[in-house]
């Protein structure tokens with residue numbers, strides 16, 4: 625495994641592979657790697673000849689009051705995990721490599737960035753869309769891997785990739801959870817045992833609506849009420865939103881439909897936690913329908 629930090633080195637490696645006819649998968653991360661990140665690398669390894677994992681704590685997606693400076697950066701441990709996973713190349717650029725001094729160009733996705741995380745973190749998706757576009761253009765991968773854990777983020781990246789005709793495929797991978805059900809996140813290290821216990825109301829609320837969905841409930845208003853009643857039972861959760869949305873538009877759903885995503889997010893103590901579940905018709909529903 626090689627570790628490089630300049631765009632020139634990254635491009636030299638990737639273009640060598642491409643000339644040899646090898647496909648390239650890209651896994652963008654901010655480091656502090658856990659099994660969720662590694663599942664993206666595993667998916668890439670399964671589908672692409674070469675896997676590039678990037679570690680870059682992107683300053684433009686943090687607001688001034690957020691945790692940019694204290695965000696965990698255990699680089700040695702991260703590199704060890706990448707090595708064991710069989711990652712071919714790790715790209716760890718400095719901020720100036722990604723954002724040349726005096727730069728003034730950003731990528732802005734409108735519409736689906738308006739609500740939820742976009743409303744709570746006004747410049748967040750501009751930072752994400754900008755850095756992901758840069759990483760795509762730096763590495764020119766055939767596929768790029770993102771987690772469903774950040775549902776709105778993968779929707780924004782899909783939309784941006786389509787709108788800008790970026791020549792790669794976006795792959796969204798399932799949420800990886802700890803044994804207690806909490807979705808893995810680099811920020812979980814901030815949670816005290818009590819915070820963590822409170823955070824479990826997110827997966828609990830999602831399981832509850834999954835169960836209702838399996839039993840045939842399709843009314844978004846009823847599902848939303850049920851979702852929120854589980855969340856409201858946890859006094860330590862300061863809820864940001866608990867909603868049922870259309871998976872493509874990210875607009876709140878008001879009429880019954882065959883596909884919905886339940887998005888939940890809030891704060892426990894000082895830490896934000898988010899989670900979601902994708903409610904779809906199962907294959908047997910399709911067979912049984914008309």
Ligand code: AMP
Nearest residue numbers: 653654655660770771773774799800808
């Ligand atoms: P981050 O380092 O938090 O920016 O995350 C990098 C990538 O890993 C993003 O595509 C996330 O959606 C994905 N990811 C983070 N946590 C998980 C998880 N628990 N399961 C699956 N993917 C995840």
